[in-house]
Amino acid sequence: MTAETTVTETPADRGTGAVGVYVRDYLGRLRGGDIGSLPAVGGLLVLCILFAVLRPSFFSALNFANLFTQGAAVAVIAMGLVFVLLLGEIDLSAGFASGVCAAVMAVLMAEHGAPWPIGLLAAILTGTVIGTVLGYLVAKVGIPSFVVTLAAFLAFQGAVLVIIGEGGNVGVHEPVLVAIANGNLPVPLGWAVYVLGVLAFAGVLLADRRVRRRGGLPVEPVGVLGARIATVAVVTGAAVYVLNLERAVNPAFRSLKGVPIVVPVILVLLILGTVLLNRTSYGRHLYATGGNAEAARRAGIPIDRIRISAFMLCSTLAAIGGIIAASRANSVDPNAGGSNTLLYAVGAAVIGGTSLFGGKGRLRDAILGGAVVAVIDNGMGLLGYSAGVKFIVTGSVLLVAAGVDALSRRRAAATGRG
Amino acid sequence: MTTPSTAPLLQLRGINKSFGAVQVLHDVDFAAHAGEVTALVGDNGAGKSTLIKCIGGIYPIDSGAVLFDGAPVTVQSPRHAADLGIEIVYQDLALCDNLDIVQNMFLGREHKRYGMLDEPSMEHLATTTLAGLSVRTVKSVRQKVASLSGGQRQTVAIAKAVLWNSKVVILDEPTAALGVAQTRQVLDLVRRLADNGLAVVLISHNLNDVFEVADRISALYLGRSPATVRTSDVTHGQVVELITTGRYAAVANGAQS
Numbered sequence: 001m002t003a004e005t006t007v008t009e010t011p012a013d014r015g016t017g018a019v020g021v022y023v024r025d026y027l028g029r030l031r032g033g034d035i036g037s038l039p040a041v042g043g044l045l046v047l048c049i050l051f052a053v054l055r056p057s058f059f060s061a062l063n064f065a066n067l068f069t070q071g072a073a074v075a076v077i078a079m080g081l082v083f084v085l086l087l088g089e090i091d092l093s094a095g096f097a098s099g100v101c102a103a104v105m106a107v108l109m110a111e112h113g114a115p116w117p118i119g120l121l122a123a124i125l126t127g128t129v130i131g132t133v134l135g136y137l138v139a140k141v142g143i144p145s146f147v148v149t150l151a152a153f154l155a156f157q158g159a160v161l162v163i164i165g166e167g168g169n170v171g172v173h174e175p176v177l178v179a180i181a182n183g184n185l186p187v188p189l190g191w192a193v194y195v196l197g198v199l200a201f202a203g204v205l206l207a208d209r210r211v212r213r214r215g216g217l218p219v220e221p222v223g224v225l226g227a228r229i230a231t232v233a234v235v236t237g238a239a240v241y242v243l244n245l246e247r248a249v250n251p252a253f254r255s256l257k258g259v260p261i262v263v264p265v266i267l268v269l270l271i272l273g274t275v276l277l278n279r280t281s282y283g284r285h286l287y288a289t290g291g292n293a294e295a296a297r298r299a300g301i302p303i304d305r306i307r308i309s310a311f312m313l314c315s316t317l318a319a320i321g322g323i324i325a326a327s328r329a330n331s332v333d334p335n336a337g338g339s340n341t342l343l344y345a346v347g348a349a350v351i352g353g354t355s356l357f358g359g360k361g362r363l364r365d366a367i368l369g370g371a372v373v374a375v376i377d378n379g380m381g382l383l384g385y386s387a388g389v390k391f392i393v394t395g396s397v398l399l400v401a402a403g404v405d406a407l408s409r410r411r412a413a414a415t416g417r418g
Numbered sequence: 419m420t421t422p423s424t425a426p427l428l429q430l431r432g433i434n435k436s437f438g439a440v441q442v443l444h445d446v447d448f449a450a451h452a453g454e455v456t457a458l459v460g461d462n463g464a465g466k467s468t469l470i471k472c473i474g475g476i477y478p479i480d481s482g483a484v485l486f487d488g489a490p491v492t493v494q495s496p497r498h499a500a501d502l503g504i505e506i507v508y509q510d511l512a513l514c515d516n517l518d519i520v521q522n523m524f525l526g527r528e529h530k531r532y533g534m535l536d537e538p539s540m541e542h543l544a545t546t547t548l549a550g551l552s553v554r555t556v557k558s559v560r561q562k563v564a565s566l567s568g569g570q571r572q573t574v575a576i577a578k579a580v581l582w583n584s585k586v587v588i589l590d591e592p593t594a595a596l597g598v599a600q601t602r603q604v605l606d607l608v609r610r611l612a613d614n615g616l617a618v619v620l621i622s623h624n625l626n627d628v629f630e631v632a633d634r635i636s637a638l639y640l641g642r643s644p645a646t647v648r649t650s651d652v653t654h655g656q657v658v659e660l661i662t663t664g665r666y667a668a669v670a671n672g673a674q675s
Contacts, residue, residue: 215538217545218558279535281528284517288525291516298512299526300497359516412564 019223037353039404040368043397044375051379058379061247064239065260069181071374072262073098073325074341078348078366079273080317083310085349086290088358089138089145093130094345096156097315098322099337101126103163105323106170106332116174120323127319128312130156135311139304145311153342161334171331180265181328184258187244193264194240202229262324266367269320273313273363286310291359321345340391347394348373351401357409372397425488427452427617428473428504428586433482435468442468446482446643448636450586450617455608457628457649458621460638461661466621469638470588474506475499487585505579509590513575515564519556520544522563523578547581548573550614551607569600576607580616587611588619593627605631625654639664 030038051058077094084091091097105123108114114122134152138145164170172178185193205225212219240259248256277283288296289306297303318337325341326332352369354361373394380390426449435443442465450456460466471477473484475493484491486502493499499506513522520541529536529543544559553573556566563571572592579587589608593601609631612618622628628635629649636646637660644664647657656666 211538212541215542217538217541275534280533281530281535284521284525284528284535288514288517288521291514292512294510295512295514296525298496298508301526359514 019221022221022224037362037365037368039401040352040365040372043351044368044372047372047375047379051375051382055379055382058382061242061245063378063382064242065247067371067374067378068260068263069328070378071370072181072266073321073328074344074348074373075266075367075370076269076324077318077321077341077345078352078370079269079363080314080321081345081349082354082361082363082366083286084145084314085354085356086286086358086361087307087310088290089307089310090149090346091134091145091311091314092149092342093134093152093156094314094318095337095342096153096160097127097130097337098318098325098341099160099332100130100156100163101319102322102326102332102336103160103170106172106326107163109172109174110170116176120177123323124316124319127316131312131315132308134315135308138311139307157338160336164332164334169331169333172326173330177323177327178330179261179327181262181324183261184256185261185264187258190240190244190259193259194236197267198229198233198236201232205229265324269317270363270367277363287359340394343398344373344394347398347401350398350405355405355409356402369401426450427487429485430473431483431485433469433472434480435472435477436480442641443472444642446638446641448643449646450619451634452585452617453612453615454633455612455618455620455631457632457635458619458638459623459625459628459635459657459661464638465641466638467590470506470590470619470621473499473504473588500582503583503585504588505582505584505586506588507575507579507590507592509594513563513571516562518562519559519574522574523547523581527582543581544577547577551577551580551610553577553607555603567600568596569603572596572600572604573607576604576611580611584616586617586619588621590621591623592620593622593624601627625657628657629654637661
């Protein structure tokens, strides 16, 4: 190849100061059907305003903190589901898998006297093993994931019953485990984590930008970069501030303030998972396999291994979700991970913008969608609606989200975007 | 463009290939020269696809010799073919719609630093590769492939093939699904690849395309290779006859291989 010095139009038409061009590009992508998580963000805002107007106590510090602990388990399971959904597969057993893992942990500790780190590790390992088996059946044996995980859904429901035994309920009283969903970070530590987090976020964005600029590649306008960092800093700062307010009904009796411990737990999982998906070749191969498995195969990607690993990650995260749920309830009962857990988790991932058709979705979508589901559940509870009405509304929201996904795909096909 | 290369870069001699009882290739000879476009023509079922899959290491050959740069080789796998410098651009493209141009071009062979993807170096190389091929139609290398036109997708697929210091690029019907302007783009690109010193093999049903860019034409007829001719020595009619009957009425100086 001759060393021509002609350059494509890329770098030129996106100058460093061209915020306008950037915004126009973004709007163009939106019109083309590439809407990302916009519906989820919009929906979340509308719901919050609606509930705040109808029931002002929705915006109390106490309820705000409750939202996090209520939604945490589902959000973590939803994050796991994103890996499987990215391949265009589904894991219907994630809910009960979380129950099985939590039951293993609870029984090991309560009936066999295992120390909590062993219990925790056993639960997580159980999740990994479950995922490996599911993934093997899907990738190597070739059974559709819908059937494999539907069978597992039923079997795991039974497994929880068998592990828990006739007693009906196994308590989880180990202080460390109980603290996961019920404890709060001390106020100064909360702020310290916040400051470090925002600095790290800004640092990563700026470092990326510097490397790109040094390589002569087009970079984001400074304005957009600044706006992004400022938005994150302000929104999370406000959340930390509210969570650090006194929210006990009777502070003299027992003070209650600080960022719930589940928040940093979820953040760590989110960051690790996002790095895995966006910054490693494994993540790239996962997206490729979900987008066009044949192309991925021809590129030399071991698509069977990718499939199995996605199910492993999904069930492992489900195990962590199960531990959080057990921690919140202080026990594991025969219906752990049952009833609406799975549907809320799938709903969270899809509402957040993960495509059921594979190849499109991000981990933070699961968190966003999980927030929508938690807000509906919590807000409608505050308004005094029955569980029945809550299910109907959540189901409708899921349907709307899946509809938005399907429509944006059609729109994308029509305008030639994906 | 008609500089006769001395030895072919890729040469196949007496290739036989059967699937069970069906013999698809009979003693096929084929050669591709650096700096030239060699068209591989033939009717449906003549064995074109099988031949390129044998070259690409997807099918093992039953007998015959493959010489690459004069030395005999046995291509064991697609990866091995790629290591030799042989890249095949398939008709159905094999691009991931949900990934952008850079991500597609480096798929399976990503650059890494400290275990993480090295996006800047990949983006830089993708940009210079496209520029080196004088591709100016894509707006941004960070565009999703789904948003590209057919010609642009073909361009990306070809650029992906030349990214790896490949020496032989085999294009399977690159213009089959394209409109007039896009066909133009791709044919220009094909010519440019050869002018840059690559051995290009173009499989096509479209004789207009073939006559426009190819230096030599190799025909396959019912799994045999009746002739290889210089494009300048033959007419449309003779090539059609070659494809449909396996022979052609000799014009004085036509027959050579």
